[in-house]
Structures are given as C-alpha cells and as structure tokens.
Amino acid sequence: MKFHGWLVVGAVALTAGINLVDAVRRGPPPPRLPAVPATDPVVRHEARFAGVTAALRRHEVRGVVGYFCDLTPEVLAATPAAMEDYFLTQFALVPWVLDPRDRDRPWAIANLRQTGGGEPLPAGYRMTVNFGGGVLLLERTRP
Amino acid sequence: MSLPPLLSLLVAWLLGTLLVSALVGEAERRPGDTALRLALGALLGLGVTAVIFCGFSLLVDRPGLASGIVEAALLAVLARRLAGRGAAVVAPAAAWTWPQRLLASCCAQALLVAAVVAWRAWAAAPWGGWDGWAIWNLHARLLARGGTDWPALLAAPQLSWTHPDYPRLVAAGVARAWAWTGAESPAAAGLVSAAFAAALLGVLVAGLHVLRGRIAAAVGGLLLVGTPFFVTFATNEHADIPFAAYALAAVVCGVRGWLIPAALFAGLAAWTKNEGLLFAAVFGAVLLTTQPRQKIGAILGALALGLLPVIGFKLGWAPANDLMGPTLAPRLAQLFDPARHGAILSALGRDLRQFGEWTVLPYFALALGWWASRRAQPVPRLVPLVIVLMAAGYYVVYLLSPHDLAWHLDTSLVRLLLQLWPLVIVAWCLRWPEAAATTAGAPSRVRRLGWWGANLGVAAGLLVALGGQLGAGEVALRRVGLGKVTLAWGEGWYSPESLGRQRWAWSRGEAQLRFAVDPSAAGGPQHVRFTLRSLGARRVAVTLGNRVVWSGAVAEVPVTVELKDLVLPEGETALVIASDQPPRAESAAPGARALAFAVYDPELR
Numbered sequence: 001m002k003f004h005g006w007l008v009v010g011a012v013a014l015t016a017g018i019n020l021v022d023a024v025r026r027g028p029p030p031p032r033l034p035a036v037p038a039t040d041p042v043v044r045h046e047a048r049f050a051g052v053t054a055a056l057r058r059h060e061v062r063g064v065v066g067y068f069c070d071l072t073p074e075v076l077a078a079t080p081a082a083m084e085d086y087f088l089t090q091f092a093l094v095p096w097v098l099d100p101r102d103r104d105r106p107w108a109i110a111n112l113r114q115t116g117g118g119e120p121l122p123a124g125y126r127m128t129v130n131f132g133g134g135v136l137l138l139e140r141t142r143p
Numbered sequence: 144m145s146l147p148p149l150l151s152l153l154v155a156w157l158l159g160t161l162l163v164s165a166l167v168g169e170a171e172r173r174p175g176d177t178a179l180r181l182a183l184g185a186l187l188g189l190g191v192t193a194v195i196f197c198g199f200s201l202l203v204d205r206p207g208l209a210s211g212i213v214e215a216a217l218l219a220v221l222a223r224r225l226a227g228r229g230a231a232v233v234a235p236a237a238a239w240t241w242p243q244r245l246l247a248s249c250c251a252q253a254l255l256v257a258a259v260v261a262w263r264a265w266a267a268a269p270w271g272g273w274d275g276w277a278i279w280n281l282h283a284r285l286l287a288r289g290g291t292d293w294p295a296l297l298a299a300p301q302l303s304w305t306h307p308d309y310p311r312l313v314a315a316g317v318a319r320a321w322a323w324t325g326a327e328s329p330a331a332a333g334l335v336s337a338a339f340a341a342a343l344l345g346v347l348v349a350g351l352h353v354l355r356g357r358i359a360a361a362v363g364g365l366l367l368v369g370t371p372f373f374v375t376f377a378t379n380e381h382a383d384i385p386f387a388a389y390a391l392a393a394v395v396c397g398v399r400g401w402l403i404p405a406a407l408f409a410g411l412a413a414w415t416k417n418e419g420l421l422f423a424a425v426f427g428a429v430l431l432t433t434q435p436r437q438k439i440g441a442i443l444g445a446l447a448l449g450l451l452p453v454i455g456f457k458l459g460w461a462p463a464n465d466l467m468g469p470t471l472a473p474r475l476a477q478l479f480d481p482a483r484h485g486a487i488l489s490a491l492g493r494d495l496r497q498f499g500e501w502t503v504l505p506y507f508a509l510a511l512g513w514w515a516s517r518r519a520q521p522v523p524r525l526v527p528l529v530i531v532l533m534a535a536g537y538y539v540v541y542l543l544s545p546h547d548l549a550w551h552l553d554t555s556l557v558r559l560l561l562q563l564w565p566l567v568i569v570a571w572c573l574r575w576p577e578a579a580a581t582t583a584g585a586p587s588r589v590r591r592l593g594w595w596g597a598n599l600g601v602a603a604g605l606l607v608a609l610g611g612q613l614g615a616g617e618v619a620l621r622r623v624g625l626g627k628v629t630l631a632w633g634e635g636w637y638s639p640e641s642l643g644r645q646r647w648a649w650s651r652g653e654a655q656l657r658f659a660v661d662p663s664a665a666g667g668p669q670h671v672r673f674t675l676r677s678l679g680a681r682r683v684a685v686t687l688g689n690r691v692v693w694s695g696a697v698a699e700v701p702v703t704v705e706l707k708d709l710v711l712p713e714g715e716t717a718l719v720i721a722s723d724q725p726p727r728a729e730s731a732a733p734g735a736r737a738l739a740f741a742v743y744d745p746e747l748r
Contacts, residue, residue, distance in 0.1 A: 004515040005358075005576075006242070011508035012362050013249050015501075016369025020253055022502040023260045023371035024609065030266035031614035032629045032659040033715060039615070042270040064299060087304070091270075091281050095289040097299045 041088060048135060049092040052109065055129050055137050056096055059107070066108030067098040068122050068138070076100055085111060110136035148331035151323035152189075152338050156181075158214055159188020161221035167401045174236035175352030175360070179395070182345030183404065185338060186392050189316055189385075190411040194452045196322070197286070197315035204290045207322025239357075246361045248598050250348075250368075255602055257368040259609050261337060264375040267615075269329035271336070271380025279382055280332055281305050282314035287321050294460040308461040310453050312415040313339075313382040333378045336385075340377030343388035344368065347565055350395035351572050355520070359575035366508075366568045371500040372561055386416040387562040390529075393426055394566060398523045398573075402438055403445040405430065410449015414456075417464060418537075418562065423450060425532040433525055465545070474543050483548055487541050490552040498557040499564070509571055522573045530566050618646060618656075621669070621747040626661030628669055630747050633657040633717055637736060647743040649729075649736065653721040656745060658711050665713035670748040671706040677740035681724035687716070697722070697740055 038044050056065070067089065069082060076082045077100075089111050090098045099105060108125060112134035121127055125138040163184045195213050199206035239247075270276040282305065285293045297307040313335070320331040347367055352360035367373055376384060389412035396405035409426045412419035427446050431439055477483055496504065537559050544551045586594070610627075613620055616639075619630040632639055633655030636648040648654075658669075675683055677697045684694040685704065692706050706718075726737035 008508065008512045008515050009246065009358065009362055011511050012365050012369075012505070013246070015503045015505050015508050016253055016365040017249075018503045019369045019371055019499075019501050019505075020256050020260070020374075023374060023500070024256060024612070026371075027260050027263045027267070027375060028617075029263055029609070029612055029614045031616050031631060032627070033616075033631050033657050035616065040268050040270070042268070042276050046270075063296075064301065087277055090302070091276050091284070094281055094284040095293070095296050097296060097301050099301050 041084070042091065045085075045088040045092050048133060049089060049131075051129075051131050052093060052135065052137060055131075056093070056107070059128065059137075059139075061096065061107045064097045064099050064102075064105060065093075066102055066105035066138070067100040068108055068110040068112070069100070070112055070114045073101045085113070104140070106140045108138040108140070110134070110138055112136070145324060145328070145330075147323040147325070148320045148328070148334050151192075151320045151331075152185075152334065154214055154218070155188035155192040156185045157188065158184075158218055158221070159186065159191060160184025161218065161225060162187050162191065163404060164225055165221055166404050166407075172231050172233045173353050174234060175349050176233075178345065179349035179353050179399070182342050182349050183392055183396065183408075185342035185345065186388055186408065186411070187404070189335070189338065189342070190312060190389070190408075190414065192319055193312045193315035194414070196319040197311050197452070200286050200293065200315070200318070201291060205322075206286075207319065210319065211323075237356075243357050243361075244594060246358065248594075248601070250361045250364050251598065252601055252605060253365060253368050254344075255605060256609070257374045259606075260371070260374045261340070261377045265333040265337070265378035268379070269333065271332065271378075274382075275332075275336075275380030278305055278309060279313050279380055280317060282307075282309070282311065283317035283321065283332065284327065286311075286314055286318035287327060298460070298462060303462070306465065308417070308457070308464045309382070310414045310416060310419065311456060312411065312452075313385050316385075317380075332380050336380045337378050339385040339388050340373070343384060343391060343565060346388065346392050346395055347569060350391075350399070351569065351575075354395075354398060355573060355575045359572040362575070363568050363572040366505055366571075367565060369501075369505065370561075370564065371502075372498060372557070373564070375500070376561065381558070382416045383558045383562050386412055386419055386422075387565055389415055389419065390422050390426075390533075390562065391565045391569065393422075394526055394529055394569065397426070397430055397525050402430065402434065402442050406442050406445035407449040410446055410451070410453070413450055414453045418533075418559070420453070421536045421540075422529075422533060425536065426529055429525055429528045429532070433528075471543065474545060477544075478539070478542050480542075483542055486548050487538060487552065490549075490556055494552075494556045494560055498560040512571060512574070516574045516576065520574055520576060522570055526566065526570045526573060530563055530570060533563060533566075618745045619747040623661075623664035623667055626664030627659075628661070628664050628711065628747055629659040630671070630745055631657045631659070637738075645744060647741050649741045650720065650726070650739045651737065652726050652739050653719065654739075654742075656718040656720070656742070658716045658718070660711045660713050660716065662713045666710060668708040669711055671709060671718070671745065672704065672748065673745040674701045674703050674743040675720075675740055676701045676743065677722065678727045678729065678738050679724065681722045681740070683720060683722045683740055686719045686721070692718075701743065 038047065067086060069076060069085065071079060071082050076086065086098065086100055089109065093109065098109060103122065108122070110122070121138065124140055126141045127136050128139045129137040131137070160181055161184070163180050167180070192210065192214055196206050196210040199209040203209050270280055282297070285297055289296050316335050317332045320335050321327050324331050344364060344367055348360045348364040351363045373384070389408050393405045393408035393412060396402070396408060406427070409423045413423040423446065427442070430442055434442065499505070541548065541552065611620060611622070617629055617631045621628045632648055635650050635652060635654030637651065639646060639648040675697045676699060677683070678699070680696060680698045682694065683697045685692050685706065687709060692709065693704050695702060720740070720742065722739050724739070726739040728735045729738050
C-alpha cells in the first residue's frame with residue numbers, strides 16, 4: 001500500500017483512539033460500593049415494587065388494575081416526572097396493566113410519594129397490603 | 144452472569160451458522176468467508192430462534208421448552224445434511240505483513256477497550272435506556288409473563304405508549320434468553336443486546352475482509368468501535384443496533400452475491416423495527432433492479448419468507464402505528480412546508496456532528512480517504528443506493544410525522560443516523576483498493592510468540608489502567624497486591640464539587656467516608672489523609688467503628704487530618720465524621736444550604 005493509504009489508516013486509528021479514550025473518561029466504572037438506594041431509576045423501582053407482583057398473584061388479580069398516585073389523572077398526565085413514575089411502575093408490574101384514569105377497578109395499586117401512605121385512601125377502597133414507602137395494594141369495597 | 148443465557152446464545156449462533164452454510168453452499172471460499180459465515184450465523188440464529196419462540200408464545204404457556212425442542216430438531220437436521228458435504232475449497236490467504244499485524248493489534252486493543260466501555264454502560268443502566276425498558280424489555284416481559292394472552296394484554300389502550308405495534312424480534316430474543324435462564328435477569332437482556340452489536344461488528348469486519356482485504360476490514364472496524372455512541376448503545380437494549388445489524392448483513396450478503404440470505408436478512412430487519420419495513424422495500428427494490436432476471440424468483444421467495452413473521456404480526460395482532468394511524472391525506476400538505484424542511488435539515492446538520500458522541504469527528508479521516516482513493520475501486524451500486532433511499536425515506540417520514548416535529552427529531556434522529564452509520568462505513572471502505580497478495584513467508588515461531596506476548600502484555604496493561612479508574616462517587620483508590628482499597632463519599636454530603644484537581648464535598652451534619660476493601664487487601668495498614676474546613680469554629684471527631692481516630696478544632700482555615708495505620712476489615716467500613724455544632728446556612732439567600740464542614744481531597748496511601 002502506498003504512503004497516502006497508510007496516512008489514512010493512521011488518521012482513522014488516531015481518531016478512533018482519541019474517541020475511545022474520551023469514552024473511557026466519560027463512562028467511569030460502576031462504584032465498588034453500590035449506591036443505596038440505587039442510582040438507576042429502573043433498578044430502584046424494581047426494588048420498590050418487588051413484593052407487589054407476588055401479592056397480586058396471591059389474590060388472583062388479572063388484567064387491568066387501577067393506579068393511584070399523589071396527583072389526579074389530569075395533573076398526572078401533565079407532569080413528566082409523575083408519568084415516568086407511572087411508566088416505571090407499569091414496567092415493574094407487567095403483565096398487569098395499570099390504568100391511572102379508571103377509579104372503579106376492583107383492584108388498584110397506590111404509589112404515593114409525598115404522603116408515604118398516611119393519607120386517607122381513595123374513596124371506595126380498602127388497603128389489602130401495605131408494602132411500605134407509600135406502595136399499597138387496594139381492593140374496592142363497594143360495587 | 145449465569146450459563147443459561149450464554150448457552151441460549153450459543154445454540155442460536157450454532158443454528159444460524161449451520162443455516163447460513165446450508166443457504167450459501169460450499170462453493171469456493173474466499174479468505175474471511177468463514178468469519179463472515181460465523182457473524183451472519185449469529186444474526187440469523189438470533190432472528191430464527193426469536194421467530195420460533197414468538198410463534199410458540201402464542202400457542203403454549205412455556206414457549207421456551209417447545210421452541211428449545213424445535214431448535215434441537217433443526218440443529219440435528221442441518222448437521223446431518225451438512226455432514227454429507229465434501230470439504231470446502233478454501234482460497235489461499237495472502238501472508239500477513241508486519242504493518243497489517245500492527246493494525247490488527249490496534250483493532251484488538253480498541254475492541255478490548257470498547258468492550259469495557261460497553262460493560263460500564265450496561266452496569267450504569269442494567270435495564271437499558273428509556274426505550275430499552277419502556278418498550279423492548281416491557282414487551283419481552285409481556286411475552287415472558289403474559290402467557291398466551293400477551294397479544295390481548297398488549298392491545299390494552301393503557302399500554303399504547305409502549306408502541307405495541309413494534310415488531311417482536313428483540314423482545315422475543317430477550318424473552319427466550321429469560322426462558323432459558325428461568326429468571327428475568329437484566330444481564331441476559333444486556334447480553335442479547337451486546338450479541339447483536341458484536342455480530343454487527345463481525346459482519347462489518349469479516350464482510351470487508353472478504354470484499355476488500357484486511358486493511359479495509361481493520362479500518363472499518365476501527366471507525367465503528369471508535370464511535371462512542373455505538374459502543375455505549377451496544378448494551379443499551381434498544382432495537383436500533385439489531386436493526387442496523389440486519390440491514391448491514393443484507394447489504395454485505397447482497398454485495399457478496401449471497402442473494403437468498405440477503406433477502407432473508409432484509410425480512411428479519413422488518414421483524415426488528417418498523418424502519419425495517421422501509422428497508423425491506425428499498426433493499427428488495429434495489430436488489431431486484433441490480434440482479435439478473437433469472438434470480439428474481441429466488442429473491443422474491445426469500446424476501447417473502449423473511450417478511451412472513453412481520454406480515455403475520457402486523458395483520459393479526461398489531462394495532463395501528465402512531466405515524467401511519469392518523470389519516471394521511473391532511474398531512475400531505477406538510478411535504479411542501481418550508482419550515483419543516485428547514486427544521487429537519489437543521490437537526491440533521493446538528494446531529495451529524497453529534498450522533499456519534501465523538502471527541503474528534505471521523506469526517507476528516509473519511510475525507511482524507513476519499514482524496515487518497517481518487518482512482519479506487521468502484522463501490523457496488525447496491526450500497527450507496529440503499530443508503531440514499533433509506534435517508535430519503537426517513538426524511539419523508541419526518542415531513543409527514545403527526546408528532547411535534549422538534550420532539551420527534553430530538554428523540555429519534557441520532558438513532559436513525561446510527562442505523563445507517565455501518566452502511567456508510569462499508570461504502571467508504573469498499574473504495575479501498577484490494578491488497579495485493581504478498582509472498583512473504585510466515586514469521587518464525589519466536590517472532591510469532593513475541594507478537595502474541597506483546598499483544599497480551601498491552602491488553603493486560605490496558606485492563607490494569609482501566610481497573611484503576613475511579614468509579615462514580617469514589618474519591619481515592621489504592622492497590623494492595625492483587626486487591627484494592629477504595630474510598631468513596633458516603634451518606635451525609637451535598638453533591639461533591641471540584642475545581643481543577645481539587646475535589647471537596649460539604650456535609651449536612653454527620654457524614655461518612657466509605658471504604659471498600661477487597662479480600663486480598665484486608666488487614667493491611669492504610670493511611671488516609673484529607674483536609675477539613677468548616678463555617679465557624681467547631682470541634683470535629685472522626686470515628687472508625689467505636690474508636691475515635693482523630694478529633695480537633697476546625698474553622699475556615701483548612702486543617703490537615705492524617706489517619707495512620709488504620710486496619711480495615713474486608714468489605715465495607717465507614718469513617719464517620721461528626722461535629723459538636725449544628726450546620727450553618729452558607730448565605731442569607733432563600734434556599735441556602737446548611738453546611739457543617741467540608742472534606743477536601745481525600746487520599747489513600
């Protein structure tokens with residue numbers, strides 16, 4: 001191969017090398033001491049809802065369940081952080097489908113951040129399981 | 144990492160490689176063909192096993208078992224069929240020259256570093272980026288947990304945000320790995336994601352080796368692994384890299400003359416992402432117009448077979464697509480809206496610079512290559528035609544998009560550019576002149592051993608250097624023999640700050656510095672040194688376990704703290720720092736932080 005060919009090879013290798021070194025600098029290794037709570041929101045949510053799946057199975061809940069948070073459905077839809085919380089909860093609780101709009105489902109999940117579960121329950125529901133941290137499994141008490 | 148997900152990938156790889164061999168026959172093999180078959184085999188195997196798994200997931204509650212039986216049967220049939228074939232005639236490879244060896248070494252070391260970066264990216268987000276968990280892994284969970292009801296569950300209007308119309312190859316591939324594992328491990332999802340990226344790189348390097356020789360292959364590989372976005376996205380569990388891999392495999396097979404696998408890969412691209420439907424149409428059209436008439440029937444047949452899963456899914460289960468769902472007619476006027484053209488071109492200009500997350504843009508090197516290869520090989524028409532038509536297709540989709548255009552561009556354009564980037568690299572490298580065969584003899588055994596030894600030494604040095612890098616939240620690291628002692632900010636601190644080489648953190652009150660001690664580093668004496676400062680005078684005490692290891696007066700003037708001969712047990716230990724005064728507001732401004740003391744530049748000696 002001629003000289004200018006090797007010049008191109010050198011330019012590509014140098015470019016790739018600099019880019020990789022900078023990628024190493026920007027992406028530090030995972031901390032040897034794991035952060036508590038985890039820094040990744042998905043991992044945090046998996047831990048937060050770890051017990052709910054088993055409880056839903058135990059109560060033979062199927063299909064769509066209600067979803068309550070600190071916000072009304074309308075405010076939830078307009079609040080990106082709360083919507084992310086809802087999406088993460090849905091990811092954790094698949095195959096149950098969470099419905100934040102329907103307040104009449106026989107079963108519902110409460111994901112309360114601000115009140116920690118001390119707030120009055122949604123009307124018409126009783127608490128079946130309190131998982132702590134504002135996560136509750138609710139059952140409808142009136143038809 | 145447990146064995147079952149690795150085993151599931153190995154079975155898919157073996158099945159795919161046998162299938163590729165069965166499809167391309169045993170005509171004369173060029174140098175690099177075996178590696179190309181292996182890389183294509185990984186992609187075909189991942190695609191075919193995902194199709195089988197997805198099919199059984201509609202019929203039985205344990206699709207892993209049923210699909211495993213079918214995979215084993217297919218393996219047996221293919222192995223029996225291929226065993227009857229004679230040995231392939233392999234064209235002799237040219238001898239390696241020393242510059243080629245050096246280049247191969249650079250590639251191998253770059254690949255090692257890239258693998259470490261990709262692993263770190265996975266460790267930071269084990270369930271992937273936003274689309275990774277919210278779309279692809281969520282769909283995989285529905286396949287894994289939903290039983291045969293998953294299509295009905297996914298059709299629920301509450302899940303429309305997960306894009307239930309998206310094709311199922313990646314989700315089924317991940318669900319299959321989970322079925323083999325018996326648990327939904329994020330490591331298995333990350334491994335599937337990495338396998339697609341590795342196969343893409345393999346197809347690119349091996350394909351260029353076959354088509355243009357070793358130097359073009361090495362340069363192409365360096366361009367791809369020197370793209371940080373590709374490396375960090377490799378384990379991000381999205382479907383863009385798998386789609387890019389199938390598109391590249393189709394194009395490389397097309398140029399190589401393996402038309403039936405090419406058409407099958409185009410079909411699998413459509414089973415991976417909706418962009419694949421555009422790709423299958425574009426690629427099919429280009430392939431049909433560039434091939435002799437007598438091959439058209441075989442190409443159409445293979446394309447139809449490859450498209451069968453996605454056609455069945457789209458007609459049988461998938462809801463309307465968010466881009467195609469709303470009526471198209473009112474949006475046709477958008478094609479002629481100058482503001483939309485301007486917005487798309489402006490975003491394209493921005494993202495062409497940014498999408499690779501490069502520090503040094505590779506375009507200068509690419510331009511140098513165009514200049515240097517003015518009288519180079521003609522590039523087969525297939526490659527630039529596919530790139531241009533795909534880009535044009537994406538452009539029209541943006542023009543017709545029913546979404547807010549700025550949002551749509553901001554959330555997708557970089558990924559679309561990444562999808563086409565491997566094809567651009569191949570197009571550029573195909574201009575490279577084929578290396579002339581050399582007659583240099585093989586190097587002596589001593590030289591070969593020396594070369595391997597030097598490479599292994601460099602690789603070990605790189606791993607040691609990478610292992611010495613501080614992780615997020617860590618402030619100091621010391622090697623003790625083969626082990627390490629790490630010091631990190633613990634609880635009680637505001638966000639760490641830095642200026643130049645100086646690092647510090649203010650405490651809210653009582654705060655901790657945490658040690659992590661590897662087993663082989665435990666017990667030995669450690670010296671810790673840092674500087675303390677506080678707002679106003681106070682007494683500060685540093686405690687390890689129940690023992691006060693330092694105490695003294697601290698004020699605005701920094702005080703150096705030296706803790707000598709600390710004996711730290713294996714595992715995690717905390718150094719607790721507390722003061723006798725409450726924290727003080729840093730200023731009179733509303734929302735000012737209440738600060739107790741600051742630790743500057745902690746060191747381990």
